[in-house]
Amino acid sequence: MGKRIRLGMVGGGRDAFIGGVHRIAARIDDRYELVAGAFSSTPEKSKASAADLGVAPNRAYGDYKEMAKREARLKDGIEAVAIVTPNHMHFPVAREFLKRGIHVICDKPLTATLADAHRLAKAARSADALFVLTHNYTGYPMVRQARDMVAREELGAIRLVQVEYAQDWLSERIEETGQKQAGWRTDPARSGLGGSTGDIGTHAFNLASFVSGLELESLCADLDSFVEGRQLDDNGHVLMRFAGGAKGMLWCSQVAPGNENALKLRIYGEKGGLEWAQEEPNRLWHTSLGEPKRLLTRGGAGATDAAARVSRIPGGHPEGYLEGFANVYTEAAEAIAARRDGRPVPEEVMFPGIEDGVAGVAFVAACVESSKRGGRWVNIASYLKT
Numbered sequence: 001m002g003k004r005i006r007l008g009m010v011g012g013g014r015d016a017f018i019g020g021v022h023r024i025a026a027r028i029d030d031r032y033e034l035v036a037g038a039f040s041s042t043p044e045k046s047k048a049s050a051a052d053l054g055v056a057p058n059r060a061y062g063d064y065k066e067m068a069k070r071e072a073r074l075k076d077g078i079e080a081v082a083i084v085t086p087n088h089m090h091f092p093v094a095r096e097f098l099k100r101g102i103h104v105i106c107d108k109p110l111t112a113t114l115a116d117a118h119r120l121a122k123a124a125r126s127a128d129a130l131f132v133l134t135h136n137y138t139g140y141p142m143v144r145q146a147r148d149m150v151a152r153e154e155l156g157a158i159r160l161v162q163v164e165y166a167q168d169w170l171s172e173r174i175e176e177t178g179q180k181q182a183g184w185r186t187d188p189a190r191s192g193l194g195g196s197t198g199d200i201g202t203h204a205f206n207l208a209s210f211v212s213g214l215e216l217e218s219l220c221a222d223l224d225s226f227v228e229g230r231q232l233d234d235n236g237h238v239l240m241r242f243a244g245g246a247k248g249m250l251w252c253s254q255v256a257p258g259n260e261n262a263l264k265l266r267i268y269g270e271k272g273g274l275e276w277a278q279e280e281p282n283r284l285w286h287t288s289l290g291e292p293k294r295l296l297t298r299g300g301a302g303a304t305d306a307a308a309r310v311s312r313i314p315g316g317h318p319e320g321y322l323e324g325f326a327n328v329y330t331e332a333a334e335a336i337a338a339r340r341d342g343r344p345v346p347e348e349v350m351f352p353g354i355e356d357g358v359a360g361v362a363f364v365a366a367c368v369e370s371s372k373r374g375g376r377w378v379n380i381a382s383y384l385k386t
Contacts, residue, residue: 004033005336008071008078008102010064010093011085013039013049017181018107019084022134023053025325026082028312031333036071036078038064064093072100080105080130080336086184087192091116098127103336105132105329109202109364110357112192117361118386124354130339132332133352135206135360137263139327141298141307141319142284146267146274147211148306149286155269161212161240161248162266165204166259170196170234173227188231194364195232197223200263201252201367202360206352207265208250209359211274214242216359220377221367226255238367241377281320309348328352358384 007026012019019039026032036059039049043062050060061067071077080103083093091111094104104124110133111117124131137143149155175182184190185199192198209216218241223233234255240248253259263278275285282298296302299315310327313319331351338345362383370378 005031005080005333006035006076006078007032008036008038008067008081009034010038010067010081010083011040011089012037012082013045014052015180016084021322021325022082022084022105022107022329024322025136025329028323028326029330029333031330031337032080035059035076036061036067038062038067065096068096068100068102072102078102079340080332083107086190087112087198088190091120094120094131095123098123098129098131101128103130103132103332103339105134105332106357107134108206108352108357109192109194109198109360110354111361112190112198114193114361114365114383117358121354121358122386130332130335131354131357132328132335133354133357134325134328135203135210135352135356136321136325136328137203137207137278138210138350138352139310139324139331140278140281141303141311142276142282142296143207143211143324144310145296145298145304145307146265146276146284147213148304149274150211150213150267150269154272154286155267155274156271157244158212158214158242158246158267158269160266160268161208161214161242161246162268163204163208163248164251164262164264165200165253166251166256166262167200167254168257168259170227170230170254171257173229175230186230186232186234191232192361192364193232193368195225195230196234196252196254197221197236197364197367198232200254201236201238201250202364204250204252204263204265205363206356206360207263208248208267209356210352211265211276212242212246212267214244214246214248216363216380217241217243218377218379219363219366219370220375221370222375223367223371233368233371236367236371278320281324282315282318 038061235253238250
């Protein structure tokens with residue numbers, strides 16, 4: 001494996017859920033060492049968080065710009081940075097580190113605005129550094145298997161893609177109670193154009209694209225803010241048309257009582273179909289046309305090399321959210337180590353990158369525009385152009 005990758009973090013201090021997730025994911029396969037961070041927007045909170053995490057006081061920063069400048073000059077400065085801030089900070093933070101050749105591992109969505117997404121993409125393409133977007137569901141073993149089965153044409157030509165992501169935690173206006181996670185996710189200034197579309201709709205869209213391999217051509221969206229006074233959508237229904245003629249439907253909601261984290265994907269082709277649900281992540285249902293449905297499990301007889309490569313423990317032992325995140329981090333570590341050693345990145349290594357990020361923000365922007373225009377069909381191509 002070689003020496004651990006020196007990792008920094010921006011955001012993710014005390015009481016920040018996603019920061020803890022990223023730190024766990026980075027450590028699961030022992031490929032990273034957290035050595036620096038600007039963990040909060042205030043120096044005092046950043047230093048307190050650094051102390052909690054065992055980061056040396058002189059590597060705890062009160063400002064991400066100061067961190068980027070100093071770490072780039074240090075002989076043992078960070079090689080990669082994890083960005084776990086609210087959406088509106090992704091662009092300025094990532095740009096500072098990219099221009100200094102420091103690899104970026106950024107939480108999704110890519111940015112709060114489409115303009116920033118294109119500006120960041122330009123910066124990433126010209127930088128001597130990798131850009132990794134943590135769409136963690138792409139790291140689940142049975143998602144990798146589903147993608148592999150589609151690519152090997154076991155389903156034949158794809159006709160239908162159905163994806164949904166339902167939650168209920170924003171069914172009431174809890175952003176008014178001081179709930180931190182709800183506060184920034186429902187604030188256009190920090191979250192961006194999309195509410196549920198930006199927060200979980202981008203996950204659903206990315207998962208559908210990752211597994212199906214299809215390219216979105218146009219969409220028709222109907223977005224709602226069901227909770228009175230909420231500025232951003234908390235529910236969205238989207239019809240999708242893909243290149244090649246396949247059709248799709250996407251539903252994202254954070255006001256669906258009884259749903260905790262119900263991300264589900266169904267794909268149907270000429271010869272068969274696949275079904276996967278995040279809350280039962282080690283199971284993949286496969287049906288060949290005219291035959292009984294069969295259950296494939298991670299570690300079971302039907303598991304392929306695509307699933308086995310990103311599995312850690314024997315079948316029957318649950319793997320899920322943290323391990324999926326860890327797989328994205330470990331794939332990034334493989335690519336960073338290859339860059340460090342001056343060798344090609346292994347062909348099997350895969351992780352979401354800058355283009356996936358732009359596609360996600362373009363998806364949100366197109367959904368908002370379509371809904372504002374009364375559910376008109378809009379072409380996605382114009383949103384993808386710089």
